[in-house]
Structures are given as structure tokens and as C-alpha cells.
Amino acid sequence: MRSLAVASPVPPAAAHRRRLRPSASGREVVSQCLKCEINQDRPMGALRIGHSQGNLPRHGSKNLLTPAAAAISVEQVEVSTYLPKGDMWSVHKFGGTCMGTPQRIQNVADVVLGDSSERKLIIVSAMSKVTDMMYSLVHKAQSRDDSYTEELDKVFEKHMAAAKDLLDGENLARFLSELHSDISNLRAMLRAIYIAGHATESFSEFVVGHGELWSSQMLSYAVQKSGASCSWMDTREVLVVKPSGPDMVDPDYEESEKRLEKWFSRQPAEIIVATGFIASTAENIPTTLKRDGSDFSAAIIGSLVRARQVTIWTDVDGVFSADPRKVSEAVILSTLSYQEAWEMSYFGANVLHPRTIIPVMKDNIPIVIRNMFNLSAPGTVICKQPANEDADLDACVKSFATIDKLALVNVEGTGMAGVPGTSSAIFSAVKEVGANVIMISQASSEHSICFAVPEKEVAAVSAALHVRFREALAAGRLSKVEVIHDCSILAAVGLRMASTPGVSAILFDALAKANINVRAIAQGCSEYNITVVLKQEDCVRALRAAHSRFFLSKTTLAIGVIGPGLIGATLLNQLRDQVAILKENMNIDVRVIGITGASTMLLSETGVDLTRWKEEMQKEAKPADLANFVRHLSEDHVFPNKVLVDCTADTNVASHYYDWLKKGIHVITPNKKANSGPLDRYLKLRTLQRASYTHYFYEATVGAGLPIISTLRGLLETGDKILRIEGIFSGTLSYIFNNFEGTRSFSDVVAEAKEAGYTEPDPRDDLSGTDVARKVIILARESGLRLELSDIPVESLVPEALKSCSSPNEFMQKLPSFDQDWARQRHEAEAAGEVLRYVGAVDVLNGKGRVELQRYKRDHPFAQLSGSDNIIAFTTSRYKEQPLIVRGPGAGAEVTAGGVFCDILRLASYLGAPS
Numbered sequence: 026m027r028s029l030a031v032a033s034p035v036p037p038a039a040a041h042r043r044r045l046r047p048s049a050s051g052r053e054v055v056s057q058c059l060k061c062e063i064n065q066d067r068p069m070g071a072l073r074i075g076h077s078q079g080n081l082p083r084h085g086s087k088n089l090l091t092p093a094a095a096a097i098s099v100e101q102v103e104v105s106t107y108l109p110k111g112d113m114w115s116v117h118k119f120g121g122t123c124m125g126t127p128q129r130i131q132n133v134a135d136v137v138l139g140d141s142s143e144r145k146l147i148i149v150s151a152m153s154k155v156t157d158m159m160y161s162l163v164h165k166a167q168s169r170d171d172s173y174t175e176e177l178d179k180v181f182e183k184h185m186a187a188a189k190d191l192l193d194g195e196n197l198a199r200f201l202s203e204l205h206s207d208i209s210n211l212r213a214m215l216r217a218i219y220i221a222g223h224a225t226e227s228f229s230e231f232v233v234g235h236g237e238l239w240s241s242q243m244l245s246y247a248v249q250k251s252g253a254s255c256s257w258m259d260t261r262e263v264l265v266v267k268p269s270g271p272d273m274v275d276p277d278y279e280e281s282e283k284r285l286e287k288w289f290s291r292q293p294a295e296i297i298v299a300t301g302f303i304a305s306t307a308e309n310i311p312t313t314l315k316r317d318g319s320d321f322s323a324a325i326i327g328s329l330v331r332a333r334q335v336t337i338w339t340d341v342d343g344v345f346s347a348d349p350r351k352v353s354e355a356v357i358l359s360t361l362s363y364q365e366a367w368e369m370s371y372f373g374a375n376v377l378h379p380r381t382i383i384p385v386m387k388d389n390i391p392i393v394i395r396n397m398f399n400l401s402a403p404g405t406v407i408c409k410q411p412a413n414e415d416a417d418l419d420a421c422v423k424s425f426a427t428i429d430k431l432a433l434v435n436v437e438g439t440g441m442a443g444v445p446g447t448s449s450a451i452f453s454a455v456k457e458v459g460a461n462v463i464m465i466s467q468a469s470s471e472h473s474i475c476f477a478v479p480e481k482e483v484a485a486v487s488a489a490l491h492v493r494f495r496e497a498l499a500a501g502r503l504s505k506v507e508v509i510h511d512c513s514i515l516a517a518v519g520l521r522m523a524s525t526p527g528v529s530a531i532l533f534d535a536l537a538k539a540n541i542n543v544r545a546i547a548q549g550c551s552e553y554n555i556t557v558v559l560k561q562e563d564c565v566r567a568l569r570a571a572h573s574r575f576f577l578s579k580t581t582l583a584i585g586v587i588g589p590g591l592i593g594a595t596l597l598n599q600l601r602d603q604v605a606i607l608k609e610n611m612n613i614d615v616r617v618i619g620i621t622g623a624s625t626m627l628l629s630e631t632g633v634d635l636t637r638w639k640e641e642m643q644k645e646a647k648p649a650d651l652a653n654f655v656r657h658l659s660e661d662h663v664f665p666n667k668v669l670v671d672c673t674a675d676t677n678v679a680s681h682y683y684d685w686l687k688k689g690i691h692v693i694t695p696n697k698k699a700n701s702g703p704l705d706r707y708l709k710l711r712t713l714q715r716a717s718y719t720h721y722f723y724e725a726t727v728g729a730g731l732p733i734i735s736t737l738r739g740l741l742e743t744g745d746k747i748l749r750i751e752g753i754f755s756g757t758l759s760y761i762f763n764n765f766e767g768t769r770s771f772s773d774v775v776a777e778a779k780e781a782g783y784t785e786p787d788p789r790d791d792l793s794g795t796d797v798a799r800k801v802i803i804l805a806r807e808s809g810l811r812l813e814l815s816d817i818p819v820e821s822l823v824p825e826a827l828k829s830c831s832s833p834n835e836f837m838q839k840l841p842s843f844d845q846d847w848a849r850q851r852h853e854a855e856a857a858g859e860v861l862r863y864v865g866a867v868d869v870l871n872g873k874g875r876v877e878l879q880r881y882k883r884d885h886p887f888a889q890l891s892g893s894d895n896i897i898a899f900t901t902s903r904y905k906e907q908p909l910i911v912r913g914p915g916a917g918a919e920v921t922a923g924g925v926f927c928d929i930l931r932l933a934s935y936l937g938a939p940s
């Protein structure tokens with residue numbers, strides 16, 4: 026049984042608090058019960074004080090202490106309640122943003138109450154901006170700027186307004202009376218600072234720490250409203266620290282643990298709400314834990330109670346794999362080891378201060394970073410063993426960070442090799458000017474040492490080195506002390522890099538591919554990070570290149586769409602509706618990084634927002650320039666795969682495919698011009714395609730979305746022999762002859778086909794049979810025939826007189842004058858029980874193709890079609906008696922764009938997407 030430190034008689038239900046403040050000399054602690062206003066001035070070290078030592082049921086909490094116990098003097102009673110330690114404790118820390126408004130404080134209370142842990146210790150920061158306000162108060166007072174009084178009023182009003190919103194009844198009255206009393210004490214202290222024109226560190230820290238006192242009190246009252254057992258803790262009574270350097274303190278764990286045990290024995294509530302950031306010295310002088318102090322408080326307290334977990338609540342979903350402002354693909358990491366978190370915070374990632382990790386690391390207590398404003402996000406767990414043990418090469422690197430505004434200093438010379446003391450001389454010169462060395466690299470030949478320092482320190486470093494090595498430089502033992510300005514560091518961080526060969530190869534390969542020149546490299550034996558120094562202007566590009574190589578799916582496709590007309594626009598809309606699903610289900614990441622029409626183009630480095638590509642095209646577009654468009658696709662992004670999708674009918678665009686494939690850009694198209702153009706060009710293109718691993722897909726050139734090319738390929742590649750391919754290859758002509766019946770005029774039906782999006786941009790390409798001839802040529806060449814378009818006899822349906830029309834519109838206007846001729850032809854066929862059909866055929870055996878209008882009996886399969894149906898029959902060695910038939914709509918926006926989309930996915934699967 027240990028002694029129970031309770032106090033001398035006071036009314037048990039009253040809200041007594043003890044406040045520590047430095048005495049005017051700063052050497053003593055004044056301990057004051059704010060209710061009774063009894064001051065007990067004691068010499069330093071005398072923390073044990075009278076009745077107000079936090080020993081009473083506060084704020085109406087369901088404290089386990091009975092009024093009787095509370096009435097016993099501190100010196101007389103044995104402690105009866107041990108501080109339990111271990112898994113029952115869950116520690117939470119809420120930062121200033123989480124405590125920014127009364128509603129947010131209430132939300133914090135709800136989160137605390139929602140945690141089902143047996144015991145909870147809650148550390149809070151001051152309400153957002155309050156710590157800055159408090160520092161400003163001190164600064165103003167010591168600068169004799171009397172506006173500090175108005176600023177103090179603002180501090181008061183802010184907290185009074187928050188409390189009035191959040192609390193009511195007795196709790197509100199208590200809080201406000203405490204607030205009043207604190208503010209009047211602060212006013213007196215600031216006045217003293219104002220008169221002295223100076224504030225000691227302990228004065229200043231005492232003032233500043235009030236933000237945490239008020240926020241934590243408000244939260245504890247808010248938690249108590251629910252009836253939960255909750256006590257408020259002024260951590261200055263518990264946390265003891267000692268200065269360990271400028272702006273640094275080390276916790277005294279032993280003393281703090283003793284004090285915590287003592288504190289808890291008096292107030293063993295299930296929930297303890299405590300002040301972050303503030304602490305005391307061993308002499309009981311109020312102090313703070315300095316930068317990021319509240320995180321540190323949570324980690325120390327977590328370690329003192331051996332908590333199950335410490336949760337740091339903030340306003341981001343967790344720790345990112347890279348700065349999301351620089352890398353839009355940055356992802357939230359689910360786990361990090363302590364060392365990784367440590368490395369990352371060193372490199373400026375907004376994780377935890379390394380010293381926050383130390384207290385929990387020694388007891389293997391996980392820290393979870395969670396978003397108070399997105400409770401559904403699981404956050405990042407920082408713990409001993411990251412959970413995802415099945416890491417592959419790519420998963421070894423957890424994150425990337427950069428540091429800008431550095432300079433590289435290179436000390437070089439033959440006289441350095443084998444001479445002990447050179448590096449010591451270099452770095453003692455650096456130390457003398459107080460510069461901070463950020464990385465060091467020395468090749469084992471020992472002819473040079475280079476190191477990075479902040480740009481602002483390099484002039485002094487360089488001067489010091491020139492002085493220090495004047496003789497060596499004059500004698501030629503050192504050849505130079507060189508400064509390379511405007512450098513940045515890119516660091517790759519990952520615990521598992523240590524045991525995984527090939528990680529640095531991947532990193533440097535990614536940098537090389539992005540054309541980044543690496544100036545220096547460092548990797549410590551711990552192998553937790555690989556650091557490269559590069560020119561600052563390359564840094565973001567390097568970061569993105571490295572990040573995308575390790576974090577993006579290898580099936581990330583950067584797509585440039587050429588020709589956002591009917592098919593192109595439909596494709597973009599289909600992509601818009603499907604990209605998220607593809608990413609989720611198949612890890613295929615499709616980014617349209619450019620769209621170009623004939624007159625304007627839209628470029629994006631990370632991906633056009635497909636929900637508003639049309640508006641962006643109008644707002645952001647630049648004049649179209651195909652060469653620049655292709656350069657953008659090749660260079661201005663970090664995605665591993667580049668694809669051009671040509672949705673034009675343009676011969677000139679098609680003439681570039683060869684060059685694009687040569688550049689490693691995959692090509693996908695419904696445009697028939699390349700495959701039906703000059704034979705030598707076609708053969709060159711196909712030869713290149715076969716020789717490289719850059720892909721060229723064109724399924725939609727024949728039968729739109731119908732699987733015609735792929736079926737033919739399947740037959741050929743499995744060794745079947747193609748004998749004959751014949752069928753109806755034109756959606757437009759199919760539609761026209763399927764619907765040209767009864768009283769309908771030919772020209773009306775043609776107009777309908779155009780309206781439905783079946784025709785080529787110029788419908789004469791359909792009616793002339795050229796479009797069908799192109800498809801026949803494509804299939805003939807695919808089957809191995811070396812035919813030119815001119816080798817195909819084509820029966821044109823364009824009346825001779827309309828061939829010279831200058832535009833598609835003029836043609837459409839004049840077409841009705843030929844309706845009579847068409848009606849006659851149709852009636853003649855009907856009289857013979859036949860229908861008109863426009864067909865194409867590839868006679869592979871005889872090396873020929875033909876395209877013509879034919880008459881078929883009404884029961885012929887070609888007579889059974891409807892809409893824009895195509896029907897294509899493959900007669901082969903295997904399908905000799907009965908041909909293999911593919912039938913279905915062979916034109917139209919949705920089916921054609923769908924066929925192009927299928928090719929995009931075919932490409933992704935060639936690149937390794939899951940099936």
C-alpha cells in the first residue's frame with residue numbers, strides 16, 4: 026500500500042486547481058489554488074504543496090476519491106491506487122486544428138468517448154492559432170508595445186466564446202471563472218514583462234502554456250457532460266524534463282513516472298484529459314517541450330503508461346509517400362517503421378518529429394496518424410514491424426522527400442588520398458562557421474570529398490575552407506574547393522532497401538529515363554535511405570520520376586487523344602466513366618494527358634479531368650501543334666507508358682505512326698489510313714511493330730468494335746489457313762440497304778446514316794466503296810497479301826455528277842436528284858425476290874480482293890441484317906464447311922469508341938495488367 030497524496034480539508038465538490046507560475050525572480054515557483062486564492066510560495070523543487078494539488082474531484086468528474094478521502098491531509102495517508110500500465114491505455118493527441126472551434130472540440134470529445142479502451146489519456150494542443158497569439162503577447166510586452174493588452178482581450182474573448190458555445194451550467198461558470206482569473210494573472214505578468222522590457226524563458230513559457238490549459242479544460246468539461254469518468258491533468262505536475270540543447274529538452278522518465286503514479290493515485294479516472302506541450306523542470310519551473318511539443322507529450326505519456334497505442338489526430342489522412350503538392354500521385358502509407366518515419370521527418374516530410382518517436386520506440390508502442398476530419402481514413406501506423414511483409418522490389422521504398430536550397434561543396438585533390446585527418450580538417454573548418462552538413466559523400470579513391478550544406482551557409486564554408494587549405498591549394502595537394510550552387514537532395518526512404526538488391530538500380534534508372542543528372546550520391550550502411558544530390562531545377566521532375574517508378578502501377582498509361590470528334594469524344598466519355606473502376610479492379614491507371622483537335626490542344630502533366638474535358642478544351646487549350654503534342658506525351662510527365670490514340674481520319678496523322686512507335690509510343694487507332702495506305706509504308710510499320718515491344722492496335726478499323734482483326738489474328742497465329750473473307754463491311758451501306766424500302770428515298774436514308782454517326786467524316790468515302798475497299802485491304806494484308814488499294818476493283822455508288830462536289834454538304838444536298846435511279850434499281854431487285862447489298866471479299870487463295878453492289882435472295886444471311894450490322898465470314902482450313910461468322914453493329918460512336926477502348930485495355934494487358 027502506497028501513500029495516497031490527498032490534501033487538507035476543502036469542500037470536496039469545488040473545482041480547485043493548482044497553477045504553477047514562476048515567481049518574479051524566475052527562480053521560485055508560486056503555487057496557487059485559483060479557487061481559494063491561497064498562494065504557497067516555495068523554493069524550487071518543492072512541488073508538493075497544500076490542499077489544491079490536483080487531488081480533488083474536479084469539474085464534477087466521477088472521481089474515485091470520496092469526499093472523506095479528500096478531507097485527509099497529504100502527509101497522513103498512504104496511496105491506495107496504483108497506476109495500471111499496459112494495454113488498457115490508449116493515448117490520443119489532438120492538435121490545434123482538431124481543437125479549432127467549439128464544434129471541433131465537441132467532435133474530439135465524441136471521438137474520445139467512442140474509443141472503447143479501458144483507460145484513455147488525452148493530450149491536447151491549444152486551440153489553433155492560440156500558441157502564436159501567446160508568443161505574440163510576450164513579444165509585444167517585452168518590446169513595450171502596449172497593444173498586448175488588446176491581444177490579451179482577444180485571447181480571452183476567443184476562449185470565452187468557445188466555452189459559451191460548448192459548455193453550459195456549472196461547468197461553464199467554473200471554466201469562465203478560471204479563465205478570468207488566468208487572464209488577470211497573465212495581465213499582471215505581461216505588465217511586469219512590459220515594465221522590465223524583458224521576459225525570461227520561464228516567464229515566456231509560462232505565458233505560452235496557457236493555451237493548452239484552457240483547451241484541455243474545455244475538452245475535459247465536454248467529456249464530462251456525457252457522464253464519463255474524466256479528470257483533467259496539468260502535465261506540469263507530471264512531466265519533468267531537462268534542457269538538452271538550444272530549444273531541446275530530454276524527459277526525465279523516472280521522475281515523471283513517479284509523479285504520474287502519484288497524480289494518478291489521487292485521480293484515477295478512466296479518461297484523463299491533459300495539457301500537451303507544457304512540462305516542468307526538475308525544479309518545478311514551468312517549461313515547454315518546444316517544437317511539436319504536444320506530439321512529444323503524447324509519446325512520453327504513452328511510454329509512461331506503456332500504452333497499447335498512441336494516436337496523433339491531425340488534419341491529413343496519414344503520411345504521404347511524397348509531398349502531395351509536388352506529386353499528385355502521392356499515396357497515404359498504411360504502415361511505416363519507426364526508422365522510416367524518422368528518416369522521413371528528417372527530410373522534411375510532415376510526419377513526426379524524430380524525438381516524438383524515441384519514447385514510444387523503446388517500448389514498441391505503435392503511433393497512428395489519423396485525420397480528425399475524415400474518420401473513415403484508417404491512417405498510417407508507425408510501428409516496429411510494418412504489416413505488409415510480402416513486399417516486392419517496388420515496395421521497398423516507402424517514400425521520397427526533397428530538400429531544396431542547398432549547395433554542394435567539392436574538395437578535390439590527389440594529396441587527400443591516404444592522408445589521415447583531411448576530412449577532419451575539412452569538417453572542423455565547416456564546424457567553425459557553424460554550418461550544418463546535410464550529406465557527405467567520398468569515393469573510395471579518396472581524391473575528393475563532397476558535402477551538401479544550406480545555400481545560405483555555403484559562402485562562409487567556402488571561405489573557411491580556402492583559408493584552412495591555403496597552403497595545400499598553393500602546393501597543388503588540393504586542386505580545388507568548388508561550390509555547386511542551386512542543388513537539391515532527393516531521398517528515397519525505406520527500411521527494406523537494406524536487404525533488397527536492385528532498389529538503387531530502379532531509382533537511378535528512373536532518374537536516367539527522366540534525363541536527370543545526378544551530382545552526388547550517399548547511402549549509409551543502415552541503407553534506410555539513398556540520397557542523391559541534383560540540380561534544384563530538376564528536383565520536382567526527379568521526385569515525380571522516382572515516385573512514379575516505385576508507386577505507380579506499371580500499367581499506368583499516359584494517353585494523348587488526337588481528334589476529339591465523334592469517336593474521340595465518345596471514347597473520352599467512356600474513359601471518364603470507367604477509369605476509377607479499372608484502377609480499382611485491375612490496377613490499370615489511365616491518364617489522358619493531352620487532347621488535340623485540328624485547331625486547339627489541351628495538355629496536362631498528370632491527367633485531364635475527364636468530367637470537364639470539353640470545358641477545359643475551350644478554356645485552357647492552346648493552338649494545336651502535333652509535334653508539340655507528341656513531345657509533351659514523350660517528355661512532360663513521369664508515367665511509364667505513352668499511348669497515342671488517333672481518332673481522326675487524317676492521312677497525315679497516320680503517316681507519323683512509324684516515328685511514334687520508334688520513339689516507344691504505342692499507337693491505337695480506328696483510322697484506316699495507315700493500314701490501307703501505300704504498301705511499302707504499311708510493311709515498314711508492321712515490321713517495326715513486330716521487331717519492337719511498342720504496340721500498334723487497330724481493331725476498330727474493320728467492323729468498328731466487332732472482333733474482326735483479333736479473330737483473324739487468332740486464326741493466323743494458331744496456324745489456321747485463311748481461304749476467303751467476305752461480308753458486309755460498311756455500317757453505313759448496311760444501314761442504307763437495310764432501311765431503303767417502301768416509300769423511303771435513298772437520299773433520306775443516307776442522311777439518317779450520317780446523322781447516326783455511321784458515315785465517314787465525308788459520306789462519299791462510304792458510298793464510293795472506298796471505305797469498304799480500305800477494310801478489304803486491311804484484312805487482305807493482315808492475311809499476308811501484298812495488295813495496294815488500287816488493286817481492288819471498287820464499284821462506286823457516288824453518281825458521276827456528284828464526285829466533283831466540293832464539300833460533304835454540297836454532296837448531301839444534291840443527292841436527292843438521284844433518288845429515282847436508286848428506286849428503280851431497288852424495284853428491279855425486289856421484282857426478282859432479291860435485295861441489294863454492298864459486299865467486299867478477300868480471295869486469299871487467288872491473292873485478290875473486290876468490292877461491289879450485289880443482289881441476294883431474301884433468305885441469304887446477308888439479307889437478314891438490320892441497323893448498321895456488319896457480317897464477316899471467315900472461310901479457313903478449319904472453318905471450311907461452315908465459315909466462322911462475326912456479326913453485329915459495325916459503325917456508330919459507342920461501338921467504335923468501345924473497340925478503341927478495348928485496344929487500350931489490350932495494351933494494358935500486354936504491359937502486364939491482371940486478367
Ligand SMILES: NC(=O)C1=CN([C@@H]2O[C@H](COP(=O)(O)OP(=O)(O)OC[C@H]3O[C@@H](n4cnc5c(N)ncnc54)[C@H](O)[C@@H]3O)[C@@H](O)[C@H]2O)C=CC1
Nearest residue numbers: 588589590591592622623672673674695696786916917921
Ligand atoms: N464513325 C464510325 O462509326 C467509325 C469511325 N471510324 C473511324 O474513326 C475515325 C473518326 O471518325 P469520326 O469520329 O466519325 O470522325 P469526326 O469527323 O467526327 O472526328 C474526327 C476529328 O478529328 C479531327 N481532326 C482532323 N484532322 C486532325 C488533325 N490533323 N489533328 C487533330 N485532329 C484532327 C477533326 O477536327 C474531328 O474532330 C475515322 O478514321 C473513321 O474512319 C472507324 C470505325 C467506325
Ligand SMILES: N[C@@H](CC=O)C(=O)O
Nearest residue numbers: 755756757783784785
Ligand atoms: N463509315 C464506316 C465506319 C466504320 O468504319 C462504316 O460505315 O462502316
Ligand code: NA
Nearest residue numbers: 724727729731
Ligand atoms: Na473491329
